[in-house]
Amino acid sequence: MLYINDQNWVKFAYEDTDLGYPAVVSVVIHEVSDDCNGEAVQASISENDTVYVGITAQSPSGKECKVQFSHIEYCNESVKNFRKGI
Secondary structure, X not given: OEEEEOOEEEEEEEEEOXXXXXXXXXXXXXXXXXXXXXXXXXXXXXXXXXXXEOOOOOOOOOOOOOOOOOOOOOOOOOOOOOOOOO
């Protein structure tokens, strides 16, 4: 998640889709919400903004889920196909 304030943030989710395989989807909040299951994701952020970067998990069904993140790395590499996650 990239967070500026309550009205400006973007979330990228890795989830099962109706396409038959997991995919990266995005939700962009810029005063209103919009989501996308596209081939590419781009977020433009002004260099004047303070941006918080974080990793989160959610449980869309059920009461809770337990998640452990490990081996997290930030890198500067291009993704060939966001829909397929490669």
